[in-house]
Amino acid sequence: GLGLGLGLGLGHVNVGGRVPLGLKRKTLRVLVTGGAGFVGSHLVDRLIERGDSVIVVDNLFTGRKENLVQHFGNPRFELIRHDVVEPILLEVDQIYHLACPASPVHYKYNPTNVVGTLNMLGLAKRVGARFLLTSTSEVYGVRSCYDEGKRTAETLTMDYHRGLGIEVRIARIFNTYGPRMCIDDGRVVSNFVAQALRKEPLTVYGDGKQTRSFQYVSDLVEGLMRLMEGDHVGPFNLGNPGEFTMLELAQVVQETIDPNAKIEFRPNTEDDPHKRKPDITKAEELLGWQPTISLRKGLPLMVEDFRQRIFGDQKDTTV
Ligand code: NAD
């Protein structure tokens, strides 16, 4: 079955400039840890589409089988329920390491970022696979044990690269949204979209003048794949430089879902960054990557998914 589906994805395969368009490319065996989660499942869609064999390792803590159900029965797809904190033996060519406790609200301390990353680097070393770490914009500011975990993961990754010659890639991901996003982990986009759909007020923390830059998930996945296929270690910032205040975001959500949605102000946390916007010059220059989906284009693309997950069968009668 090698080479199956290549016709579909050739445009995507040529990302690193290493496979001339039109030439057949070896089917890769790709491991995606955290592949049942929000970003990971979209990445798996693209890898399967371009003809790769994909193994997902996920403990399903915040990930969901439903995110991958479209691949069940495909011989090029396999889901293993496993915690990356435990060693595992697999034979693969590439490892996208996304497994991570979802957001700081979920856990105070979790060994996934450290022990899980060490295990996946050990696996990369044993089989000679290329390893990509999804780090976070949070490494630029001190806030929680979440960013400490990611910083340690970056350090381990560079240690394996410099000390043992393992091929590694590091992405620092900025706020990302889209279908399959966790509905209630407290992120602002998922909160606002769910609130607008439920006819609840949009909860703006603080004065709402703090800014974030929101990246649509397919742009991120394209960036991750270019990074993996390219020749540069990184770290690369992957995010959408379009900057919005939380009040502006609320307005886009109103325009997209419900113009009558109310806004309710709530106290903000003290350490909330006032501004966050990625500098993506390096990714533009070395990966030839930049996001293509603006917030106004991307937001509507997640509404139907949220509607279905929130209202389920009642969908037709409640909206
Ligand atoms: P997510 O929670 O949807 O996905 C993480 C996945 O990892 C889940 O499926 C979860 O079940 C799995 N997982 C957690 N601990 C595990 C363990 N010990 N063993 C195996 N599986 C485990 O989150 P996401 O938004 O898809 O994030 C994916 C990656 O991108 C993470 O590394 C995250 O830190 C990074 N990131 C995401 C954003 C964002 O805005 N979404 C921003 C910065 C960084």
Ligand code: UDP
């Ligand atoms: N490891 C793993 N799968 C493998 C190879 C290694 O889970 O295929 C784990 C291994 O159990 C260890 C970690 O990765 O805990 C680091 O492995 P490495 O060989 O780099 O270090 P060592 O075992 O020599 O300390």
Ligand code: UDP
């Ligand atoms: N936020 C908000 N209302 C919410 C959730 C979050 O105004 O219901 C704000 C939060 O204070 C922060 C911004 O939105 O300023 C982004 O928060 P999120 O948790 O989504 O991402 P992060 O802070 O990690 O960038």
